[in-house]
Amino acid sequence: MSKIKHFTRIQTTKEFNRIYKNSTKTWHTPYFVLFFKKGDTHKVGFVASKKIGNAVHRNRAKRLLRAHFIENIDLISSGSYVLVAKPDLIRQNFLETKKSYLHALKKCSALT
Numbered sequence: 001m002s003k004i005k006h007f008t009r010i011q012t013t014k015e016f017n018r019i020y021k022n023s024t025k026t027w028h029t030p031y032f033v034l035f036f037k038k039g040d041t042h043k044v045g046f047v048a049s050k051k052i053g054n055a056v057h058r059n060r061a062k063r064l065l066r067a068h069f070i071e072n073i074d075l076i077s078s079g080s081y082v083l084v085a086k087p088d089l090i091r092q093n094f095l096e097t098k099k100s101y102l103h104a105l106k107k108c109s110a111l112t
Helices: 013-022 055-071 088-090 095-107
Strands: 007-009 025-028 032-038 042-047 077-084
Touching: 007 088, 013 032, 013 077, 013 095, 025 088, 025 095, 032 095, 055 088, 055 095, 077 088
Parallel strands: 007 042, 042 077
Antiparallel strands: 025 032, 032 077
């Protein structure tokens, strides 16, 4: 069994803007945008704008992204991640978005 890694959530607008501006890698998929900045700890933030839909759809989009992050936390390198949901995310199934998530991590050199 692998060691359980913990992560902290990005909560302030200042932290989000710092990662948007200083991210070392950015990758766009049909379902979300991944911003990655190398660091010492796992920090993550999930964003779903009103373009996604009502509160139910926005929360579902963030839950999907959070589930992908937690499921694959042992595979990813430490750093700050911001995942921004796109409207097509809530229309796809879990396996399709997972494949896109892993591909984005690979392209951003975020896999260990």
